[in-house]
Amino acid sequence: MIVNGLAVYSRKGGSGKSTLAAQLAVGACRLGWEVCLVELDSMGLLSQSLGRAAESDHGVALTDAMLGGGVLEVPTWRDERLGLSVVAGGFECDRFLLPLYGGVLDGADLVRAVGALAADHDLVVLDCPSLSLGFRDAVVRAVPSVVVPVDKDQTASVMAYHDLVVALADMSGPVASVLGVAMIGFDARATRRRRRVRQRFEDPPIGARVFDTVIRASTAVAEELRALGVDIWTYADRARAEREGGGNPTLWRYAEVGIRMAAEYEALTGRCWPPI
Numbered sequence: 001m002i003v004n005g006l007a008v009y010s011r012k013g014g015s016g017k018s019t020l021a022a023q024l025a026v027g028a029c030r031l032g033w034e035v036c037l038v039e040l041d042s043m044g045l046l047s048q049s050l051g052r053a054a055e056s057d058h059g060v061a062l063t064d065a066m067l068g069g070g071v072l073e074v075p076t077w078r079d080e081r082l083g084l085s086v087v088a089g090g091f092e093c094d095r096f097l098l099p100l101y102g103g104v105l106d107g108a109d110l111v112r113a114v115g116a117l118a119a120d121h122d123l124v125v126l127d128c129p130s131l132s133l134g135f136r137d138a139v140v141r142a143v144p145s146v147v148v149p150v151d152k153d154q155t156a157s158v159m160a161y162h163d164l165v166v167a168l169a170d171m172s173g174p175v176a177s178v179l180g181v182a183m184i185g186f187d188a189r190a191t192r193r194r195r196r197v198r199q200r201f202e203d204p205p206i207g208a209r210v211f212d213t214v215i216r217a218s219t220a221v222a223e224e225l226r227a228l229g230v231d232i233w234t235y236a237d238r239a240r241a242e243r244e245g246g247g248n249p250t251l252w253r254y255a256e257v258g259i260r261m262a263a264e265y266e267a268l269t270g271r272c273w274p275p276i
Contacts, residue, residue: 110139
């Protein structure tokens with residue numbers, strides 16, 4: 001196992017896994033951790049989302065290591081200012097995702113491929129696609145903890161979570177445990193809906209740990225982050241600077257929401273792991 005690893009995983013698509021993985025990784029860096037963020041998704045959006053699209057290899061190095069029995073010695077790119085290393089995913093990853101899904105590759109292959117990088121970092125965060133079966137089994141055998149994002153589609157979110165915990169209960173040997181459920185994309189004013197979703201997860205027979213912090217809904221801010229290539233804290237800092245300096249307000253037109261979301265992600269990061 002990658003003993004310092006954490007996966008952001010849900011079988012349900014569109015639940016905000018990549019955004020959550022990126023923000024939690026940057027948030028951990030801000031707490032003083034050296035973090036390696038590994039993108040296991042063929043969409044390959046992480047490098048673009050963090051402003052380093054030109055440096056992405058679209059998953060070539062990761063795929064070659066997975067399929068060729070190799071070991072990744074260096075990340076695809078690194079941000080020394082943050083202490084963040086990224087192993088980029090992308091369309092090349094489809095070549096190893098199918099063998100993982102089918103069980104030809106397993107968690108041991110994933111541990112081997114990124115194990116050297118894990119040893120050089122305090123934390124490894126895996127950004128996972130919405131795949132189940134062999135892929136899910138490989139991931140939960142590779143890391144000790146999983147964070148599960150859930151969105152407003154209550155029924156699908158509950159079903160995806162239930163499938164995961166049932167699978168974990170049926171597996172033998174060391175497997176991951178669910179660190180918690182993160183509620184993503186809920187309107188701050190929709191308190192009744194938020195309470196209902198939380199109750200469905202916390203009450204029997206599910207009995208999940210739901211993080212107290214809820215990330216508000218803002219597709220506009222999410223699109224801004226990806227277009228600008230910045231994390232939520234950088235966005236919030238620049239928004240404050242523009243606002244206080246009398247700059248062009250249209251550059252950061254979602255400033256108020258972005259600043260509040262940064263505070264929410266900071267609180268969620270602190271609940272996932274404490275400072276060093």
